[in-house]
Amino acid sequence: MSPEPVLDIAHLGHIELYSAVPEKSLSFFVDVLGMTVSGQKGDSVYLRGWDDYERYSLVLTGSETSGLGHAAFRCRSPQALERRVAALKGSGFEIGWTENEIGHGPAFRCRDPDGHVIEIYYETEWYQAPPELKPALKNQAQRYPARGVNVRRLDHFNGLAVDIRANRTFFETYLGGRTTEQIILDDGTEAGMWVTFTNKSYDFAYTRDHTNTPGRFHHVTYALDSREDILRAADIFLEAGVHIETGPHKHAVQQTFFLYVYEPGGNRVEVANAGARLVLAPDWKPIVWTEAERRKGQAWGLKTIESFHTHGTPPVEHR
Amino acid sequence: MSPEPVLDIAHLGHIELYSAVPEKSLSFFVDVLGMTVSGQKGDSVYLRGWDDYERYSLVLTGSETSGLGHAAFRCRSPQALERRVAALKGSGFEIGWTENEIGHGPAFRCRDPDGHVIEIYYETEWYQAPPELKPALKNQAQRYPARGVNVRRLDHFNGLAVDIRANRTFFETYLGGRTTEQIILDDGTEAGMWVTFTNKSYDFAYTRDHTNTPGRFHHVTYALDSREDILRAADIFLEAGVHIETGPHKHAVQQTFFLYVYEPGGNRVEVANAGARLVLAPDWKPIVWTEAERRKGQAWGLKTIESFHTHGTPPVEHR
Amino acid sequence: MSPEPVLDIAHLGHIELYSAVPEKSLSFFVDVLGMTVSGQKGDSVYLRGWDDYERYSLVLTGSETSGLGHAAFRCRSPQALERRVAALKGSGFEIGWTENEIGHGPAFRCRDPDGHVIEIYYETEWYQAPPELKPALKNQAQRYPARGVNVRRLDHFNGLAVDIRANRTFFETYLGGRTTEQIILDDGTEAGMWVTFTNKSYDFAYTRDHTNTPGRFHHVTYALDSREDILRAADIFLEAGVHIETGPHKHAVQQTFFLYVYEPGGNRVEVANAGARLVLAPDWKPIVWTEAERRKGQAWGLKTIESFHTHGTPPVEHR
């Protein structure tokens, strides 16, 4: 019998994004995406989708440039957090404990091989909606906003990395990530990885940074309920003058129905819908895509736009 | 620190339904629901939705009457199966091992307190589509059929039980089920339970059998991708002369978008969509609905139809 | 050869609704339905959906009670208006010319046999969006609001009438209405009429007032793009505390996908979607529904709620 899988991480909890134009970025997330502000501290504003159960899922921090501050995963139990910290300590990747963050208890930070800051924690603050945001149905975290794109909840983030294999090995080994899909080039180089801790088919991804610059960010994704919601989002982005990079269309990889835009700070934001697609198999074997297969473009034939391979945050010159 | 949760069950794998008119039932599942036959043995036909990764998710067995043959859950690992069997042995609920079933390895059977046969197993046969059913995208189990309602995958089943609390305690204790929602009457009696092993908000449910007849069945549910798919299903059931009991509408409990029909054998079948709703919190506290709250009807006000509280299979007189 | 049909009326232009709580009603139409204020005069506020090409489609007038002020149809040409006026003059139904209304030229008013005020006009003011409401695409009247239910355009109204046959004959004879569907009771009494001037399957309807009170109103309907939009509207009405009377469901008559609510002034408002259903045949023969057929309920079996047959505006005692 193989050893049992590690099941210590429950899900992606939040990410921190940097913006050099934080007020414009805030207006995008609140007025266009339809998110709600649920906290503020120093240069950071805390934001949430209406179905995020924790206090927030996005930290928007004013900064000199754009990019990912950190990504945080919630553990399944205090014991699970202890086990992951024990594994990370002495690994060379650890940064150490951080306390006094808004909305959650002690968090242990590390760096993935590519340099992104990754945080794990267990204790969390469940969102308590103020009276005017109380939902009609008690099994829902917050009232549906009926404003802008109405993003539901954080879905995943996509980092860039110079060495995908190194990053994949790190997340599998230290956090118990299950790789569900991969791109492997003809020469054996890994070019993309999609990893999950849940029954979603991925909670985060890394794709290759063609500029060979470490620590950069590709996009963050918020979930909507239906493909029709994504189409409507495209209408709304168009009306709001938001730059639509590509989509709506269906990814071949993971079959997500996607739409990519840039928020005013330059970070790429995706709204997506995965329909009823779930990975229920506990022993799912990674789907491997070849160069030839990826050359066919997206599911229905859309060719991947050039900027999708080149635009990351922060810009290379700021890193 | 509380003890850690049991995570040994991966997901609902399949259910067996009895029908006294198996040919008519088969035609319903294949021609109207759009399922695919993937096996046959004795009086049983094995069926699947196009996104079920295992060989089948439904066993349709010719019988003298209707109702549930058994419900089967897949464990996460061989070790997990061993642990659950160890817990069940000597509990008074066990039936014992069963072998030689189509599509999966050794399974251990038991009865829940209400008498339904529950089976757990680990080894399984991944579906291999024949050439004419190979999908265009390699991360999909089978070609989208484009026939009838096109159900995607097994979602959950709903049993009836005389003593809900007893059944809930059984599934929590022996299988590690996490109860996400409940109905508790004013006198403290439990009237409904929704339980999950995954990030879906429930994998099965039990509601009270008002006839006090043990071992009966309420419905099986197949998932569709969108609410629009459920509406289209209603159009298709109407054209096919299938009895629509209630819906489409949105449940207050679990917020599922539902549509209930009766298959020719009399078993209630639901097609449903849960949108992007997932329970990601590892420590989700059950939502408790009161009598007063349930009296309001479904989410948008539809009153629950009388037969929904009375119709179960098999009919009381056959039990 | 039969005489040629009269084609003088182009479409329903606007309706005037009375409300005894005009501020609350206004908030409903603007904040919940997502309409835009495009004028104000005396006790009236003028409102529009984002795709109405004329300046407004709804006049909301403060009054002692609820109900229909008037309904207005736009003619196809000045000549067409002249012809219709000539036909009405001396008919006993005419009221006469009215001028100086906001947004359109001279209008000729009459009363239908049941006493509702009907107005016809030709000259109209095309909506000119202010800069902040300019759409991104030049073939659209106004920016998509991304607020509340986002109703697109006025679709139809439904009046109540004591004598349906008299009302039908009036609209067919004097305005050239084409009846597309009818309900005729077993004793030959007409109980409902759906009439069009366009390729929409109806522009207005009358159903029987069971209280035998003349001049009352059943509902006004705004169009949304998809059935999914109607479902989302139900979510939004629920969150906003708006009374949902019935729906969403599909009408058997006309197959419209419907949702009925009450605005704060008591008038019934429908949001509906007719999909791609159009009546293209110039010689469409009316579909006649019998009592037995109507007893089956709506398309998928929903029984018509009692209040749907009794609630009209104004209340009987105010008439």
Place this chain on the structure above:
Amino acid sequence: MSPEPVLDIAHLGHIELYSAVPEKSLSFFVDVLGMTVSGQKGDSVYLRGWDDYERYSLVLTGSETSGLGHAAFRCRSPQALERRVAALKGSGFEIGWTENEIGHGPAFRCRDPDGHVIEIYYETEWYQAPPELKPALKNQAQRYPARGVNVRRLDHFNGLAVDIRANRTFFETYLGGRTTEQIILDDGTEAGMWVTFTNKSYDFAYTRDHTNTPGRFHHVTYALDSREDILRAADIFLEAGVHIETGPHKHAVQQTFFLYVYEPGGNRVEVANAGARLVLAPDWKPIVWTEAERRKGQAWGLKTIESFHTHGTPPVEHR
């Protein structure tokens, strides 16, 4: 007062398509698009969508090459047909009467300035569904097929023409077409025209043939109910191995949600949804798109694929 508009044409009735592989084309229209065969005569098979009220909307004719056989419009009345014939006689465009076609009465044929055969008729055969295709609701022409893409009804066709202005003038002058949108290049050349006889925003279109070959065809379009139906169609075309040329995406011109594929005979076929968009104004002024505006691509930024400007049927060498 301006002269009154001509309202003699009711709607597009059917088109005839040529195919050199008629059996493969037939399989595409029946098995993939979900159409129904409603007649056969000589080398022609007659096909219909489930909501076409006439016997058929597509004639598929075996031929040496691909392209448009003819396009047919139904008049509003016998008198309207007489008037249009009177106008065409002696115009230089007329061909003359044709009789004995399946499904409709005497038709008068002419050629548009670019050489396409255009036919007008009044008498028609309403579709009578055989028992197995009778719909559940009596206001529907035929049972919803629940097979493949399930196209609803013929929506429009798009011809190619060397001189757009000449073609536009012809349809406006002789048939009373109302131009709703146009593309006019910087040098004043007309490059596209969208024309309607109904409240649909167009019933046919012509765009410039860059090869300067007369009489060629761009595409025929069938309507679906929702944008979600178009997305599902893309899934189905992908599974069926049908070549997807471009889409799904939203046109800037006319805002149609589109998806283009090639049927086996080489003719381009579109499935599209116009949502609730209708042109109700009887005096709609054409929207004119400039070169600069068209350079922006489709509504959400998709660049128009090269083949869309070059692929027409028949191929230039066959003309």
